[in-house]
Amino acid sequence: MPETEVNIVELDVRPHLSKKLEPFQLIMDTVKELRHEDVLVLHAPFKPTPLLGILKMKGYSSTSERLESNHWVTTFVHKKNKTAAGHISAAVQSNTSTNQSLASSLIEDSGLEDAVSSCEGQPPAIAETSKSEVLSDEATTQELKEPTIALDNRGLEPPQPMMRTLAALERCKPGEVVLIHNDRVPVFLIEELNQLGCLYTVEDQADGTAKVRIEKG
Incomplete structure (x- = not known):
């Protein structure tokens, strides 16, 4: 059977x-x-370290280059x-919108196939339809666990609050x-918490800020 061609999907979040x-x-x-x-x-202005862990749980390996x-290109x-390990270099080289140095890096990266194989032992991708339940009234009346990590994300520019939170959950x-x-x-964070199966409660503060208590699932 003929080998499947690699399809490159590019996303540049720097303008956002x-x-x-x-x-x-x-x-x-x-x-x-x-x-x-x-x-x-x-394409991003920094290495998206927390994102690497999230997508690893969904079955993706990654390589990053500054x-x-x-x-940064990840x-x-x-x-x-x-087929990606054998064909990604040629596919990237033929894609005119991808930086040439990325193609060179991927050609030299002999560990890419091993990295893909190493993910075989990772948990399967989280079902997109899975939903996490917010802590019930009964649960919130029980004694709450002391937080392992407390983060003050006030004053930070996006996407730092979400990235800091997801990095903390990963640890x-x-x-x-x-x-x-x-x-x-954090509306977008809450959607991701649902996908990850985390329990959470949101407490609006008098000054318009919000505290979110997240229990890792």
Whole structure:
């Protein structure tokens, strides 16, 4: 059978961040539309470290390269994409919108296939239809666990509050609690918490800010 061609899907979130817009939902919406044979190439002004862990749980391995001081390119390959390791270099080289140095980096990255294979032992991708339940009134009346990590995200520009929170959750064990204090209710974060199966409660503050208590599922 002929080998499947690698399809490059590029996403540049630098314009969103320059306008102080939160790009996380855009990234996750793009990931939802990916097929297993697709390769996502993400352009950002920094290395999206927390995102690497989130997509790893969804079955993606990644490689990152810093092209300029404010330009990082991260490539995501799904563990079921068996042809990507052999064809990604040529595919990226033929894609005129992808920086040439990224192609060179991928050619030299002999560990890409091993990285994809190493994800075989990771948990399966979280079902997109899965929903997390907000702590019930009965649960909130019980003695609450002391937070393992407390973050004050007030005054930070997007996407820092979400990225800090997701990075903290990644360090936690199931059942541990992260308490965050944000300038507003983090709508996009809450959607991601539903996907990750985390329990949470939101407490509006008198000054318009919001505290969110998150228990890792």
